[in-house]
Amino acid sequence: MINFLNILAAASEDEGQLYKPLFFNLKNAEEKQALQQLIEKERRLFVRDGIYSQLEEWVKCQHPSKKLTKDELASLIENHLKGTALQDYGVWVYYPWNKNLVHLLGEDEFVEVRTNRNRNKITKEEQATLQSKIIGVAGLSVGQSIALTLAMERVCGEIRIADFDTAELSNLNRIRTGVHNLGLRKTIIAAREIAEIDPFINVKIYSDGLTQQNMDSFFTDGGKLDLFVEVCDSIDVKIDARFKARDLHIPVVMDTNDRGMLDVERFDLDPQRSVFHGYLDGFLVDGKITVNADNRSGILMSILSFESLSKRMQLSMAQIGKSINTWPQLASSVVLGGAITTDICRRILLGEHSTSGRYYVDLDEIFNVE
Numbered sequence: 001m002i003n004f005l006n007i008l009a010a011a012s013e014d015e016g017q018l019y020k021p022l023f024f025n026l027k028n029a030e031e032k033q034a035l036q037q038l039i040e041k042e043r044r045l046f047v048r049d050g051i052y053s054q055l056e057e058w059v060k061c062q063h064p065s066k067k068l069t070k071d072e073l074a075s076l077i078e079n080h081l082k083g084t085a086l087q088d089y090g091v092w093v094y095y096p097w098n099k100n101l102v103h104l105l106g107e108d109e110f111v112e113v114r115t116n117r118n119r120n121k122i123t124k125e126e127q128a129t130l131q132s133k134i135i136g137v138a139g140l141s142v143g144q145s146i147a148l149t150l151a152m153e154r155v156c157g158e159i160r161i162a163d164f165d166t167a168e169l170s171n172l173n174r175i176r177t178g179v180h181n182l183g184l185r186k187t188i189i190a191a192r193e194i195a196e197i198d199p200f201i202n203v204k205i206y207s208d209g210l211t212q213q214n215m216d217s218f219f220t221d222g223g224k225l226d227l228f229v230e231v232c233d234s235i236d237v238k239i240d241a242r243f244k245a246r247d248l249h250i251p252v253v254m255d256t257n258d259r260g261m262l263d264v265e266r267f268d269l270d271p272q273r274s275v276f277h278g279y280l281d282g283f284l285v286d287g288k289i290t291v292n293a294d295n296r297s298g299i300l301m302s303i304l305s306f307e308s309l310s311k312r313m314q315l316s317m318a319q320i321g322k323s324i325n326t327w328p329q330l331a332s333s334v335v336l337g338g339a340i341t342t343d344i345c346r347r348i349l350l351g352e353h354s355t356s357g358r359y360y361v362d363l364d365e366i367f368n369v370e
Contacts, residue, residue: 016184018096019191021199026088035092042099049103051090055080057113058105093199097192107200114198115154126350127154133349136160136218136225138210138241139232140186141329142257144175145338146229151194151201155346158202159194160218160225163187163232164209174334210237215244227345230254231337235299236291242275243288251348255337256304257329258313260361262340269354276303277358310364336361 024035039045059076060068068076081089090105104110115127122130133156137143140163147161163186167177177189187205194203204222206214210232219225228245230238230252238254245252246267254263267273274281275289279302283289291299306314316328340361347353363369 016188019188019195019203019205021195022094022096023199024092024094026092027084032088035094038094038101044099046098046100047103048100049087051086051103051105052077054105054110054113055089057116058109061113061116095192095196104199110198110200111154118153122153122346130155130346130349131157133226134158134160134223135227135229135345136162137229137231138162138218138237139230140165140190141171141175141233142231142255142334142337143229144177144186144190145334146231146255146341147190148176148193148197149338149342150345151197153342153346154198154201155342155349156201156226158204158222160204160206161187161190162206162208162210162214162218164207174329174331209234210241212240215241219244219248219250224248225250227348228252229341229345231257231341235296235303238303239275239280239289239291239299246271246273246275253341253344253348255341257333257337258304259308259310259365260333260336260340260363261308262337262344262359262361264344264348264353264356264359266348266354266356270356273356277356279303279305305358336363 024031026032026035055077056073059073059080063076087103090103090109091107093102093104094100095102105113111127111131115122118127131154135150135156135158137147137150137159138161140147140161143161143163147159150156150159165186166183167175167181167186167189169179169182172179175186175189177193181189185205185207187207191203191205194201206218208214210218219228225248228241228250230241231254232238232241242252242265245265249268249271251268252263252265255261256263263277265273265275265277280289280299283295283299283302289299306317309317313327316324320326344353
């Protein structure tokens with residue numbers, strides 16, 4: 001969260017860099033004054049005040065077995081407010097990039113209502129456990145769908161996202177965003193959408209991508225990652241990040257966006273295991289893997305297990321640099337990857353899955369597609 005005292009400075013920043021919402025608790029006199037200054041300063045402001053409806057939902061969550069009448073709801077809300085003026089209840093959240101000022105329940109009540117329909121696929125106790133978890137996501141082509149699904153399901157309380165790239169028109173075949181965001185950093189786009197879904201999830205961005213210079217920070221600053229999702233394009237980063245995760249005993253999940261292929265490496269349970277399930281052991285020299293022009297293609301094919309790729313992906317790989325620029329990624333596969341990655345991340349963090357391996361959710365096979 002950005003402190004309310006930074007409101008004027010934050011509002012004057014380059015709008016293309018803003019991704020943190022601003023919070024105002026009107027029970028605090030200074031914050032109330034700061035919000036009034038914002039309202040006076042900002043000529044174009046969109047006020048969204050649905051706090052009463054949210055309070056109705058919260059009350060219903062407290063009485064799940066009872067069909068409350070409108071009068072009963074009103075009475076329970078009045079008792080809950082305990083004399084607090086409705087406009088002063090909860091928090092006001094300002095999104096500088098779109099000028100929306102939204103009245104929301106406070107964090108605990110907000111999270112309780114927003115996750116209420118997870119019950120009991122995720123229990124209240126499990127939700128509390130997940131809220132303490134930190135997940136890192138590197139690579140936001142496939143990773144954007146993963147990060148957003150993690151946020152929607154609230155599988156963690158903090159997400160760290162890394163990508164060096166900006167959104168281009170050709171990305172919109174698989175990245176969920178609008179044409180108005182072309183040219184913006186992928187990290188900014190993802191962080192904003194997460195904040196608009198749930199402003200209480202802490203998001204940290206690494207807009208230079210995951211590099212040797214920031215890798216320590218990404219994995220450990222503010223607390224060690226509980227889980228690392230690696231879905232970046234760079235072979236060098238894939239390998240370096242694996243070794244870092246193994247050194248720190250952090251489990252790794254990777255979605256490959258073909259045949260629903262998902263890798264799980266439980267370095268937390270088995271820190272001696274080979275990276276990439278041993279597929280790259282032949283490239284090890286003194287315990288390290290150095291990528292160069294001679295071995296880059298071989299390393300990539302070994303990671304992907306070329307013979308296990310779908311026929312269409314195999315054909316596409318052979319055409320890279322000839323008839324196509326890079327390997328294809330379909331929106332349906334990316335969204336599927338977001339779903340299965342989120343599911344396995346939740347299971348790992350709740351202690352429901354402890355096995356390393358390569359798994360497939362192959363729709364061609366499930367639907368008997370030739």
